[in-house]
Amino acid sequence: MSSPRTLFEKLWDEHVVAQPNGPRTLLYIDLHLVHEVTSPQAFDGLRENGRRVRRPERTVATVDHNVPTTPGHLPILDEIAARQIDALRQNCREFEIRLYDIDAAEQGIVHVIGPELGLTQPGMTIVCGDSHTSTHGAFGALAFGIGTSEVEHVLATQCLPHNKPRKMQILANGSVPHGVAAKDLVLAIIGQIGTDGATGYAIEYAGEAVRGLSMEGRMTLCNMSIEAGARAGMVAPDETTFAYLKGRRFAPQGADWEPAVARWKKLPSDAGAHYDRIVHIDASRLAPFVTWGTNPGMVVPVTGKVPDPAHAVTEADRLASQRALEYMGLAAGTRIEDIRIDRVFIGSCTNSRLEDLRAAAKVVKGYRVDPKVRAMVVPGSQNVKKLAEEEGLDRIFREAGFDWRESGCSMCLGMNPDILQPGERCASTSNRNFEGRQGRGGRTHLVSPMMAAAAAVTGHFTDIRGWRFH
Amino acid sequence: MQPFRVHKGLAIPLDRANVDTDQIVPKQFLKRIERTGFGKFLFHDWRYTPDGEPNPEFILNHSRYQGASVLIAAKNFGCGSSREHAPWALVDYGIRIIIAPSFADIFAHNSFKNGLLTVTLPDPEIYKLMRRAREVEGYHVTVDLEAGHVYDDMGFHAAFEFDDHKRRCLLEGLDEIGLTLEQEEAITAYEKRHFGR
Secondary structure, rough: OOOOOOOHHHHHOOEEEEEEEEOEEEOOOOOOEOOOOOOOOHHHHHOOOOOOOOOOHHHHEEEEOOOOOHHHHHOOHHHHHHHHHHHHHHHHHHHHHHOOOOOOOOOEEHHHHHHHHHOOOOOOOOEEEOOOHHHHHOOEEEEEOHHHHHHHHHHHOOOOEEEEEEEEEEEEOOOOOHHHHHHHHHHHHHHHHHOOOOEEEEEEEEEEHOOOHHHHHHHHHHHHHHHOOOOEEEEEOOHHHHHHHHHOOOOOOOHHHHHHHHHOOOOHHHHHHEEEEEEEEEHHHOOOOOOOOOOOOOOEOOOOOOOOHHHHHHHHHHHHHHHHHHHHOOOOEEEHHOOOOOOEOOOOOOOOOHHHHHHHHHHHHHOOOOOEEEEOOOOEHHHHHHHHHHOOHHHHHHOOEEEEEEOOOHOOOOOOOOOOOOOOOEOOOOOOOOOOOOOOOEEEEEEHHHHHHHHHHHOOOOOHHHHHOO | OOOOOOEEEEEEEEEOOOEEHHHHHHHHHHHOOOOOOOOOOOOHHHOOOOOOOOOOOOHHHHHHHHOOOOEEEOEEOOOOOOHHHHHHHHHHHOOOOOEOOOOHHHHHHHHHOOOOEEEEHHHHHHHHHHHHHHHHHOOOEEEEEEOOHHHHHHOEEEOOOOHHHHHHHHHHHHOOHHHOOHHHHHHHHHHHHHOOO
């Protein structure tokens, strides 16, 4: 009898092709997602070396980072961005890769469309030239971000040499209170373990609070694993996973469905399986969180205050906090609810799915956006946009004064025209509050969709737990 | 891959924790489809004022550090996005080695792929290097990858750990894709076993 294994170990073992170089394992990659920003140099590399794409049918491309989100995604005024998108088109044509282009019904943020189309499935290895590839781990897949050289490697060989990470379990016990979202859970985790707390680990999220999350919530959770330093985060598949996948376009169909589910049911970690580190979180005590600084670990509950750098544990932390406060234009001791904002961004691979938009719309319904605030909603995909419009969510947002946009990464990283102006302060549902992330001099506060919606209405951070819903 | 054996170079200290790849090369420069020419965008928003002038406060602009090729950095260097543009910018600028207490995982992988050596040393050693690079004009550091040693001309000496396979790849300038392609038989066998073709 073999020893008990974790979900991660099962995924890893299943994909070992060879182990030719010491601890470096050659892993087979089931699904390779490609976008316009991190792929052009990889395709050039293939051409320079006369190599082909080994498995075009396991490779799927879309455009998301650069695309304008103005109606119809057009025009692309930025010539360099247009050239990059054109390069992807040509590369996909030349190497016979499926591309969901700007005008396709399937277009969207790569980490939104993979799950939505049923391409992402339990038991798979999934890579993409994007650090938020960890999102797909929500399905019980081993999914991680890679650089452009690795993109080239996977295109050429459908394999990736990788050293085995250590195993971390994050056990979130208790149920998440009303008004607290998956985003708050993951911000709490990063606040607790730090932005490098999981470097070198693959995280498995478990416990009652995680089991209770929808697939959208699990995706939000896994999405931000990289913000704690982990390349991969995952949740064991269960009935929630199977219910989400059933009937999706590329999920197993008909007679193939039951055997697939039977296989997936074997993936959860065995009782007694070993983890190198276990982190406990009491989810029942969580509050909505707001970041105050320039990395996602700089976070406090909405009822809290901007911390005083003088209380930092180490000198390095003190300097970092002080620098962050200067950049953010905040004084220590300021109540989070007293911080006024200029912009609201609801979107990104973290929080742009239908459930996120529903949660935000419920808050906004019957209210108007504060006259001093500019707010926008950027659905994660064309499909999310369509479904939201069928439910009338777009009308709720528009009537309140939100911009309702086409799908893309948009102001999460501001590669397209959606950026903050210097000094502007934004309540954002995205994943990174780094300096200049949303535009040079822009000040980003990470929050859940509900918290972003409430801030849009009141003009400052507002505890959603006391909200009067219409 | 550019081979790496021994390098001696001018050291520049960057004493900030959690330097993320958005700082190393901001997003507006990721739209280019080339691999080269990113050096002028390195640390862009710190290095240049909003009107495009060199920011005299930022250490990269200090005259005594011109030509630096060894970056002494703080913990969790390279966190954030997977953009390989970050090591491309560092290499294009002339950096050959980064020495820090810790690195973000994807950044370290990307650096390795570009022959940019990431050396991990404990905090006290980093502190010494950081101080010398600040206080001693023209301070040079040598890294010998084969031996796994970092040293200077003032008596500093430290050993560092490095993955054997990666060391071999760097020393010999091996192409990892080429190495994987040598496993063609194993890959085909895997595909047959799992997908029946």
